[in-house]
Amino acid sequence: MDFIISLFAGATNLLIILVLAPLLQGLIKKTKAYWQMRQGPGLFQSYRDLRKLWTKEEVISEHTSWIFLRTPEVVLASTIMAAFVVPNAFGWAPFSGYGDLFWFVASFALGRFFIALAGLDTAGTFGGMGTSRELFVSVLVEPTFLLGLLVLAFLTGSTSLQGIIWGLTNVSIASTPRLLAIIALIIVTIAEMGRIPVDNPDTHLELTMIHEGMVLEYSGRSLAFLNYAEQIKQFILLLLLVNIIWPTTTSNGFGLSAVLIFGQTLIKIALFGLIFATIESITVKVRLFRLPNFLISGTAAAVLSLITFWLTRGRI
C-alpha cells in the first residue's frame, strides 16, 4: 500500500514539475520585464513558444552526425532523470536510495556532455566557443555542486536527497556548515541555470553567450526539447534549493494541510524565481576571465563548509 502511495505521489510530483516548469520561466521573464519597465510577455508565453517550436520545421546542417540529432532527446531524458530523485513539497522523491545525490549531479553531467558534443558537432565557430566556455564553467561548478551536497550528506547522515531534506529539519538554519553549503549551492544554481552573472540566457551576443552558443544550430522541435529541458532543470534546481533552505516534510500527504504545504512550496519557488530575476536585473554579467573569481568563491564556501563541519563535529 505504502509503495503504491509513494509511486502515485512520485508520478504526481513528476507531472507537476513537467507542467509548471515553463510557468516559472514565464514568471522570471515577467519579473525582468518589470525591472526593465517593460510590459513583457505574458506568464504563459513559454507554453506558446514551446508549442510554436514543436510545430515548426527543422533545419539541420548536412555535416552533422547522429550526435547532433540525438542530443535533444538525451538532454531532456537526463534532466527528467535528475527530476526523479528531487524530493517534492512533502519531502518525498519518486525514487530514492543510497547515493542519489551522485545520480542527480551525474544526470546533469550527462546532459552537459551531450550538449557540448553537439556544439562541436556542427563545426560552427559559435558552437565550439560555447562548448569550450561551458566546459570551463563546469570544471568549477561540478566539484562545488558535489562538495556542497556532500557536506549536507555528512550533516544529515544520508546520501539520498530525500534523506538529506528529512535530516535537515533537525539541523538549525544557523548551523555554519549548512549556511556555507547553501551559499555554495546558490552560486552553483546560478551557474547551472545559466543566469547572470555567469551567463545571459536572453542574448545571442557572440562575445558572451555560453549555453546559447551551443544550441545555436538547433531549430524547430529539437530546440523545443532543449528549451523545455532547460526549464525543467531550472525548476528542479530551485525546488531542491528551497527544500534545502527551508525544508517541509510530512508523512501523511493527503487532505487540506497537504494542499497548504504544496501551495507553500510553490510560493517559495516563485519567490526564489523572483529573487534570482531581480539579482539578474540589478547586476551585470561578469567577463569570462572574471568568472573564476565568482565561481571559486562558491567552491571556497563549499570547502569552508566542509572544514567548519569538521571543526564543529570534531570528525567527519
Place this chain on the structure above:
Amino acid sequence: MSINTMDSLQQLLIFALAASGLGIVSSSKIRKALNWWTIHAVFLSALILIEALHSKEWETFLVVIVSLGIKAIFIPWLLGNVIKNSHTQWVGELFLTRVSSLVAAGVLTLLAYLITQPLMSLIEPTMRNGLAIAFSLLFYGLLLMIIRKVALVQVLGILLIDNGIFLAGFLLTQGMPILIELGIFFDVLIAALILGVLAKRMIRDYDSLNVDHMNSLKG
C-alpha cells in the same frame, strides 16, 4: 529560540569573528580594515548577547552594552576621525601583501588549533573551536603588528589581540568577574583614546602615519 539554534548561532558568530579578523588582515585600505573591525565588534557583542539571553544575568547584559558602546561605536568613530585627518589610505604593506598575509593568517589559525588541544577539555563541546579561534584572533593581531607599518592598523592589531583574549575568557570561564571585566573595558577605552591622540600628533609632526618614519631613537 531553541537551545540548538542558539548553539548554532553562537558557532556561526564565532566563525564570523574569525572571518572578520581575516578581513582586517587582508584589507588593503585603512577604511576597509576599520569597517571590518566594526563588524567584528558587533559580532562579538552579539555573541555575548546570546549568552546573556541564555544565562539571564544582568552582569552579562552590562558587558554586552559596554562592549557594543566602546568597541563597536566609540572606537570606530575615534579612529575614523583620525583617518579623516591623515592623507593616506595605505595600510603599510611592507613584508606581506594581501594574499600572502592571508596565507600567513591561515597558517596561524592551524597553529592556534594545535596549541589549544590541551585546553579543550575545559570547554563545553559545542564551543571548542571557539577557543582556537580566540587564539587565532590573538595571532592575527600580532601578525598585523609585524607586517603592517601604519599606526592605525597596529592599533587595530592591539584591539584584535584584546578581543581574542576576551573571547578566550568568555569561552573558558564565562567571562572574568564583572569588576575586572569593566576594568579591562575601561583600559581599552583609555588606550584607544591615547593612541588616537598620539596618532594625531604623529600626523602633525611627521605628516604620516607610517611608523617607520620614527627611527631616531636607537642604541
Place this chain on the structure above:
Amino acid sequence: MFIAIAFFAAIVMLFTRRNSILKSLNCLALITVGLTAFYLVYQVFTAGPVSSFQGLLYWDALSAFMLSVIVFISGYVILFSFHYMEADIEEGKVSRQRLKWYYFYIWLFIGTMLLVVSTPNLGILWVGIEGTTLATTLLVGFYRQKQSVEAAWKYIILCTVGISFALLGTLLLYAASGQIHGYSLATLDWRVLDSLAKNLDSGLLKLAFLFALVGYGTKIGLVPMHPWLPDAHSQAPSPVSAMLSGVLLNCAMYAVVRWHILIRQSVLGPEFSGQFLVAFGIISLGVMVAFILLQKDVKRLLAYSSVEHMGILALGFGLNNAVAVWGATLHLLLHALTKANLFVVTGRIVQKTGTRQILKIRGVISLWPYTGLLLLLGLLAITGTPPFGTFRSKLGILIGVFQSGRAVLGFLMVLFLTVIFAGFLYHFSSMLFGKPSERINGGENIKTLWLAIPVLIVLAVGFFVPEFLDNALLQVVHVVMGGVGNAEPIARLFAVPTGF
C-alpha cells in the same frame, strides 16, 4: 583611602592654573597620602596584615613595603618637579597652561600604582598595571617633540601588547582555579589562591605563569622585551623618568613576585617559576653590559642601568634562598632611591647644559659643585660600591647564589657587575671631571643638597640596617618564601652589621 585621595588630587589639579596654588595643592595631597600610608604601613608591620572594604583592599608586609617605596619616591619626585617644571617653562619647552596637566597625569600615575599594591586580586592587579601604562604614556610624550611622540608610541604599543599576555595568563589561572572554587571575584584573590594552590591543574598553571611572566616582564623591561624602556625613560621629563625607573618597574616586579609566590605554593614547587626568573635576570644583566659600555646618551645609560638592576632583582627573587630574597627586597628599595636620585640629578645637569650627550657634558664638579657631589654619590651608590647599602644588598643576593650552589651563575654575575662598574666609572668620570665648556655659567645654591636625601639613606643603610627596616625586610622575606624553611636566622645573622 589614599588611592581615592590620589585620584581626587589628580582631578583637583585641573581646576587651577596658578603655579603657587598647584604647589600648595601638591604638598597638601602629598602630606595626606603620606600620613595615611605611613599609618597603614606602621599597622601592617607591627600588627600584621590589614584589609578594608570587605577585603577588596588588603596589605601584607610585601604590599606595605612597596607602598612605602612608592609614597617616598613620589614625594621626592614631586618636590623636585616644582623646580624642574618651572625651569622648563622658562625655557619655553612647556607652556604654562599645560603644567596642571602634568600634575594631573602624575597623580593619576601615583593613584594607579597605589591601586596595584593595595589589591589582593590578580585581576585588578592587571587592570592597575595597564592603568599605569596609560597614565604614563602622555607623560612620556609630554614634550611635544618628534622623539617624544616616537617614544610614547613605542611605549604604549609594546607595553599594551606585552601586558595583554599577562591578561591571558590571569585568565588561564582563573580558568584553573574557577574549576575548583567557582567563578567569582574571590577566585583571583591570592589569599584564596594560596589555599587552592596545591589543587590547581599544573599544565594550566605553567602556561599561565609563562604568559604572566612575559607580560609583566615587558613592563619590567627584562631582555628581550626591553626595547621600549630606554626610549621612554630618556624622552620623558626627568622627574617622570625618575618615577618610571624608581617605582613603576618595581610595581611590575611586584606583580611578577606575587605570581611567583603563588606558583611556589603549587604542585610545581619553588623551583619552576624561580628558574625562569633567574634565567631572565642573568640574561638581562649580561646583555646590558654591552649597552652600558657603548652608551652615548646619559639618560639612556641610566635607563639601561635600570634594566640591569631589574635583572638583579629577578635573579634575587627567583632563587629559592632566604638571603637572596632578603637582598633582593633590600635592593628593590635601594635601587629605587638611588635611581630616582640619579635621574633627578642628571635631569638638572641636562637642563643646565642643554644636552644629553655624555661627551658634551664636561667638568660638572667644577661648574656646579653640589650637583657634582650628588652625581658622584649616585655613581658610587648605583654601582654598589662599599660602604653604600647597595653593596650590602647585592652581596646578599650573591651569597644567596653561592649558597644555592650555583657557582657559575655567581661568577657570571660578579663578572657582569664588575664590567658595568667600570663602564659607569668611565662615563661618569668624564662628565664629572674634565675641562668644562666656557660658555656655561657655573655656580649654584647650597639648597640643592636636599636632593641628596635618598642617596644618603642608601649610604646609611650601608653602615647599619636599622631595627625596623630589618624587621620589615624579614617579614617581606617571610611573605615571599611563603613561610617555609628556617631562613630567618641566616638573614638576621647577615643583617646585623659588624661594620665594614
